[in-house]
Amino acid sequence: MSSSATDRPTIPTTLWLARGRRPGPEAESVVRQTLLRRKDDGLIDDHLEPHEARTATEHVFEARWRVAGEVTVRARLSLSRPTEQGQEWVLLAEAERPWDLEWPSPATMFWPEGPDTGWDREPARGLSLREVNRLPEEDKEIRRLLRDCVDGGWGLNLVVHEAMTPDEHGRQPLSRLLPPSLRHRVVEHRAAPEQLRVVNRALREFGVEVPRGGAVLLHGKQPGVRDDDFAVRTVFLDGSQPTELIDALARFTALPPPLPDGAGQYLTALREDWRLMTLEEELARERRLVAMYSEALEAMTRSRDLYREAADRAHEALTAYRESDAAPAAPVPQPPEPPVASPFQQLTRGLERFRTTAKSRRPKPAPETGTDEESGTADGDEKANGPDPSTD
Template structure:
């Protein structure tokens, strides 16, 4: 598994998020009844059911309530059909408070879902794990007897987990109180974010073999918190394991301390959470009158800024067009200069270096002697005989001068 969260956005400390699966029929009716009952009891201020794109098949519910007297919490639940024939839905719940989340605040899950069973018999079936079968949040989940199946279950539960996976090894077979889930002893803000796995006394070696891929191990009779994939920065396995957990119904103080430390880490957002949080922030519809007024003011300001930018852009474009027109007129009014000689196509003008070289060549040949002055051009009729006589006279003169030198 990866051990780095580089490049991933972290979960804000103001956010509470969870995923699950409802296996009973009429999922949306269960949510509507719960929200209506919560509003009648004063547990929430208001709720709404915004419309979703028809092609998506999603159902969306929003709720707003107060915690700590003055802190507003906004939450959005999204239902996605999984098996239409059975009425099964996956759900995603994201809640954001105006300040850092306090574990003593009520669980957002109980604002949308019933806390316990009802006479209808199926209202409590909302706490199943979204992807791994036979895992539930509010129950003790015994690990399979088969080693490979155990390994796959723990690996799949830890991958891109929205919850905290807790593995507990029973040192001995617990009594009735010890068989109760430890999550019921947690504060409300952590209760529905913990998935508890139990290994029987004889499964000690098997469970550590199954945990080998995750880089952790559970002490005999102790517990360990599984790192998500990718692991948060600052996660150390030894800081999130407890050597002894007494399953006698008492509160495991050391284990809960490690769990709070784990929940406070800057954990990277698992797949899908960033989109769900953006959907909550950007598409929120359950507004108070004051919030609606502020939203309209922001919208007016945004439109005014956009209009001002468009006006500036129009003025700049108009000025550029006028400048271009003036430049074109000035160019047309400029008198034309002397025409340059046209060069025949295919010919090349000699470069300055070539011209200088030719000048030196003329000086070199001129320095050897003065060139004869050009005479009148002879007619074609006189070329032959006169040329012969001149040649013979020249040869005779050259012969006499040679004899005189030899004498």
């Protein structure tokens, strides 16, 4: 199963979608003849093969019809190029209001309803969309089979357990008892009475369990959905209408489930590349285009006016700047000069400089050779002894 189911957008309530495979070539001619027959029978209003939508890998058909008297349905079938396995097809139909399960299946507008047409094959394993598909015997094969069918989220995979060997009525597929819009979306996997334990062991991977004699829908682990929300306790395989099973399928389709892998591009093509229009729709489309072009032109005009106004302001600012640059520059203010000193102050400063110079040039006094006491003692001795005779 896809691990990104919760990350995908959900299926719109107005949308019906299915995918399948038709063995063999020439599916285009089968669809073309069926559409012509449906138009002759009055079941569809019109159909178209838009050449601009045809590519090297697919062929496109469009058809429109009305349900419930006045609700328009637009449908688009995309056919792949033939391969050895056949041609795969994707069918999306969108109504003008939420889809009603009692409306006709869009598949019957493009494909014949005969049992031998072979267009109703599930693309992964080639299982039937309208017949009973018996499950393999081994649980590994069952897991591989269901994993291939569930992966992508296109079909509604229903596992039904037979409580006892059914009679001829019980061997008929349940799809013929379902509402018309569910008949080509449900893949019915049927388990024999003795396969209950093996099947439930294989279903552990999907988080569900089929009751004895009941059925369970593989819902792909959607958020907010419990494992037993789409399990039916009893399904009577006697040809009677399975009311509880239909209720479970209706509740599942009303959630709505996540959009299948790759379905987004087909939904975009259905809504944006649609070519099958009535005259009123073409006129409304042209009016929408004219209104869109008018709004675009008005926006361009507003942008042009704003650009012109901004250019004028820039030009005025540039002119003003140039004029201010050509004018003489204002004189730069100079610091004030110190005041001139008076003659008396000049004479005083000169005397101060002369005094400082004289002090620095005066010689320092010579150091004395003795102390005062020594000089005094020497004088006293000279007076007591008298003059030195050597001096005479």
